[in-house]
Amino acid sequence: MSSRSQARLGRSLLLHLVLTPLALIWLFPLWMMVVFSTMPDNGIFSPDIELLPHGNFIDNVNNLQRDTNFVGAIGISVSVAVTYTFLSVLLTSMAGWALARYEFHGKGAVVAIIFGTITLPYAVVLIPQFIMVARDFALANTWIALIVPPLFNSLGVLFMRQAFSMMPAELFDAARVEGVKEWRIFLFVALPLARPMLAALAIILFLASWNNYLWPLLINSQPGAMTAPVALGTLIGLTKVSWGGIMAGAVMLTVPMLIVFVLLQRHFIAGIAAGAVK
Amino acid sequence: MRTQNATAYRFLTPYLLIFAIFWVWPIISSFLISFQATRTVPWRFAPTFNWGRLIGDPAFYNALKNTLLILVIQVPVMISLAIVMAVLLNSPLLKARGLYRFAFFAPVVVGEVAYSAVFRLMFSLDFGIINKLLNSVGLPKVDWFSNVTPAMALIMIAVTWRWAGYNAIIILAGLQSIPDDVYEAATLDRVSRVKQFFHITLPLLKPVIVFCAVLSIIGTMQLFTEPFLITERGGPGGGTETLGLLLYRQGFRSLNFGYASAVAYTMAGLAIAITLVQLWLTREPK
Numbered sequence: 001m002s003s004r005s006q007a008r009l010g011r012s013l014l015l016h017l018v019l020t021p022l023a024l025i026w027l028f029p030l031w032m033m034v035v036f037s038t039m040p041d042n043g044i045f046s047p048d049i050e051l052l053p054h055g056n057f058i059d060n061v062n063n064l065q066r067d068t069n070f071v072g073a074i075g076i077s078v079s080v081a082v083t084y085t086f087l088s089v090l091l092t093s094m095a096g097w098a099l100a101r102y103e104f105h106g107k108g109a110v111v112a113i114i115f116g117t118i119t120l121p122y123a124v125v126l127i128p129q130f131i132m133v134a135r136d137f138a139l140a141n142t143w144i145a146l147i148v149p150p151l152f153n154s155l156g157v158l159f160m161r162q163a164f165s166m167m168p169a170e171l172f173d174a175a176r177v178e179g180v181k182e183w184r185i186f187l188f189v190a191l192p193l194a195r196p197m198l199a200a201l202a203i204i205l206f207l208a209s210w211n212n213y214l215w216p217l218l219i220n221s222q223p224g225a226m227t228a229p230v231a232l233g234t235l236i237g238l239t240k241v242s243w244g245g246i247m248a249g250a251v252m253l254t255v256p257m258l259i260v261f262v263l264l265q266r267h268f269i270a271g272i273a274a275g276a277v278k
Numbered sequence: 279m280r281t282q283n284a285t286a287y288r289f290l291t292p293y294l295l296i297f298a299i300f301w302v303w304p305i306i307s308s309f310l311i312s313f314q315a316t317r318t319v320p321w322r323f324a325p326t327f328n329w330g331r332l333i334g335d336p337a338f339y340n341a342l343k344n345t346l347l348i349l350v351i352q353v354p355v356m357i358s359l360a361i362v363m364a365v366l367l368n369s370p371l372l373k374a375r376g377l378y379r380f381a382f383f384a385p386v387v388v389g390e391v392a393y394s395a396v397f398r399l400m401f402s403l404d405f406g407i408i409n410k411l412l413n414s415v416g417l418p419k420v421d422w423f424s425n426v427t428p429a430m431a432l433i434m435i436a437v438t439w440r441w442a443g444y445n446a447i448i449i450l451a452g453l454q455s456i457p458d459d460v461y462e463a464a465t466l467d468r469v470s471r472v473k474q475f476f477h478i479t480l481p482l483l484k485p486v487i488v489f490c491a492v493l494s495i496i497g498t499m500q501l502f503t504e505p506f507l508i509t510e511r512g513g514p515g516g517g518t519e520t521l522g523l524l525l526y527r528q529g530f531r532s533l534n535f536g537y538a539s540a541v542a543y544t545m546a547g548l549a550i551a552i553t554l555v556q557l558w559l560t561r562e563p564k
Contacts, residue, residue: 008371011371012371012372012373015366015369015371015372016372016373018366019366019367019372019378022363022381022382023377023378023381023382024381026381026382026384026385026439026443027381027384029385029393029396029397029400029439030384030385030388030396032396032399032400032407033392033393033396036396036399044399044405045404045405046405047404047405047410048410049407049410049411049414050407051407091292091293091296092293094289094290094292094293095289095290095292095293095294097289098285098286098287098289098290099290102282102285102286102289103282103286104282104283104285104286104287105283107286110290110294113297117301119492119496119549119550119553120305120546120549120550121496121499121500121542121545121546121549122500123500123521123522123525123541123542123545123546124304124305124308124542124543124545124546125300125301125304125305125308126304126308126525126529126542127304127308127311127525127529127535127538127539127542128303128304128307128308128311129300129304130529130530131307131535132299132300132303132304132307148296148300149296149300151293151296151300152293152296152297152300152301157293182285183288183289186289207387210389211387211388211389211390211391213389213390213391213503214502214503214526218530229389229390229391229392230391232391232392232395233391233394233507236391236394236395236398236507237507237510243399246395247395247396247399249392249395250391250392250393250395250396251392253389253391253392254387254388254389254392257387257388257389258384258387260387261380261383261384261386261387262380265379265383268383268386268387269383269447269451272386272444272447272448273447273448273450273451
């Protein structure tokens with residue numbers, strides 16, 4: 001073996017020696033989430049070190065359902081996330097399309113404002129949003145309250161603007177020459193071409209809605225109107241509560257997203273990385 | 279190109295409408311509310327009522343101190359870790375790349391509530407797996423929830439676990455956009471790999487790292503769920519109370535919207551100031 005390939009082997013070995021323990025530490029909380037969700041409560045609170053799954057998952061799901069209507073909350077979370085994703089993808093791609101493909105008065109101002117909101121903490125709008133939705137519109141504990149206020153999304157618009165501005169103009173000009181209306185060009189020419197970007201955006205938006213906590217905690221605080229994370233959050237810190245149940249809930253919130261992540265990793269990563277590559 | 283005002287605004291209107299109602303008006307509104315006494319109905323204009331209280335409020339300084347402490351320790355640690363993850367994941371020598379990527383990127387999809395619950399259980403005093411493992415290698419148990427320093431450390435560990443991979447994804451995308459021939463030239467000139475990292479990679483990554491740092495600072499500035507759920511409402515005794523928690527407590531527990539708005543604007547001011555300093559520190563040399 002040449003000294004060069006020996007050096008290469010050494011470097012490769014070192015790389016894996018550093019990365020493997022770090023990866024195991026990073027996987028540990030997820031692994032323990034699964035392990036806890038399969039253990040009875042007296043197993044979780046025992047002095048033994050337990051690192052392997054048991055067989056109590058279904059019991060824990062039943063315990064969780066006894067503590068809070070988690071199945072109902074999952075139903076709300078899924079419906080809200082699906083509706084939100086559809087509407088948000090539509091709104092942000094329409095706005096992104098306008099910013100990418102038309103010249104109009106006030107364009108620079110619109111872009112500047114959208115950029116400006118990225119660095120503005122959400123805390124600044126939280127209280128008036130709450131007063132408006134809960135008091136002025138009397139929409140607390142409704143789906144509308146969960147879906148509509150988060151529809152403003154600045155990174156999504158910038159992402160779609162980028163996607164549409166990279167398409168060659170001839171594609172659209174050809175349609176225009178034939179007299180096709182602008183909204184038909186958008187719907188039937190531009191959107192299909194942007195499918196990979198739309199997929200990336202949809203995944204990120206769905207995940208954001210699925211995991212959203214603070215806003216749903218404030219606006220939908222009635223038991224029958226809670227999303228799944230909020231319902232689960234109410235149990236944390238209570239005394240007479242099944243921790244196996246809480247962990248089963250955490251698994252039900254997390255594992256579907258992990259599966260989606262594994263299947264659609266490329267879109268996921270594209271969606272997240274897009275924020276930085278402008 | 280001719281202007282297409284009508285068409286453009288037809289596409290923009292729904293989005294701008296949502297923006298106007300749920301962002302523009304609230305930004306103005308919370309500024310105005312911060313100058314009103316909101317504890318009695320009707321609210322009345324009282325310019326120094328909330329801001330005067332804020333300046334003398336020990337609870338505010340405690341939350342500010344904790345938030346800044348988390349900020350100056352957690353963000354640099356996490357960004358450094360994210361750079362290490364991204365650089366190692368980008369190595370052509372890596373085998374089973376998919377597995378490592380999964381390990382570091384998976385926390386990105388985990389919700390705040392789910393992971394807060396797991397961390398709370400893992401770090402509990404007598405039955406937490408972390409203390410059991412510490413004990414099994416001969417180290418003493420740590421009371422993560424009753425002492426301020428370990429409780430703060432726990433919050434930082436949790437946030438770092440959740441967000442390091444997210445930043446690594448962005449940095450990795452930045453790394454992959456650096457053309458290979460830059461390194462080939464350096465390798466031909468016998469520049470060591472460590473030197474290449476510090477003199478080529480890091481400078482080229484600077485814009486991406488600044489972007490990550492700014493997003494992380496704004497995120498950590500508003501930290502709420504972790505001290506709310508993991509250390510139970512900012513415990514022990516306010517030891518992990520953050521500005522986000524103070525805002526929640528004042529706005530939505532005491533229903534004192536005026537004071538909460540003053541806290542919100544303080545957070546915004548800090549975020550903007552830190553962002554500007556960051557951009558200035560990393561400005562392109564002329």
